Amino acid sequence: MRTRDKRLAVLEMLDAGERGGGHGWVLDDQVPSAEQHGVEPVVGEGLAELADRDTRAELSALTSRPVRWAARLTPYGRDALLYAHTVPLPLSDRAEPAPGEQWVHLRPAQMDAVRRFVALDSDLAIPPADGLAERVRTADFSRPENRWRLCLTRQQITSVAYALYLYRLTCSEAEANRFARDYDVIYQPHPDTGVPTARYVTRGPGTPHAADPRTAQS
Structure with a gap:
């Protein structure tokens, strides 16, 4: 799989996880360990971020279990995902041709x-x-x-x-x-x-x- 396809797949996975979780993060019980490692490249590109210790503690309290890993899209990742799925606007005649x-x-x-x-x-x-x-x-x-x-x-x-x-x-x-x-x-x-x-x-x-x-x- 090409790098851009892998990137898009990770962004889509995070987006779907965020929508389904209800707390704005994708948690470790939603993503297998192997796929968690796959998030690291998009984190390095600024398209996603990993939860720090304090955030994981808050998520642990929220879910009543230890949360050891969590990730979510950054605004740049959201823009990239939106851009990837947007069909270019059709070209429209900005003005009708004048006579001649x-x-x-x-x-x-x-x-x-x-x-x-x-x-x-x-x-x-x-x-x-x-x-x-x-x-x-x-x-x-x-x-x-x-x-x-x-x-x-x-x-x-x-x-x-x-x-x-x-x-x-x-x-x-x-x-x-x-x-x-x-x-x-x-x-x-x-x-x-x-x-x-x-x-x-x-x-x-x-x-x-x-x-x-x-x-x-x-």
Whole structure:
């Protein structure tokens, strides 16, 4: 059993013993000797405490028998146990997207690429769209989905596509291609000029159209 599993098992045992005892302590007649030794590591971590001589004397008088060992959780142990059994709050949309905005879900590798992009900021010839850095900074991460969630304008989405274009040139093509499938925009060389251009993919009838990256953010 892993250390954290052992720790949790001891905390649960102490918590159950305290609830059943009625006096706030887990006593020696509730815990076999071998398991009493198992409490020592969590005592050493400050998650539980052992009763001193005076406290054991009080417990002996209370129970009308000699109490040679007693333990209980500390506030830190209670917090650790509570934390272990608490399901993370589901991420909620802190605000509905404003007109012209939408929720964008980025894979971790995509988010890493965008973070590198916004870190460069004005050093780039085509800098991040206005407000993108702040949206990246305040993004939510959904563990069940394994996605970062950002509320972006179309201009910011196009800027993300440019970040993934740079990532495509230097690291991997996969993230830009996935983003294009999800959000209908990808940077590619223009077939006539060769200039990297944002191509907005239409689904259904019609053909893709393109925008020069120097004007896509204006």
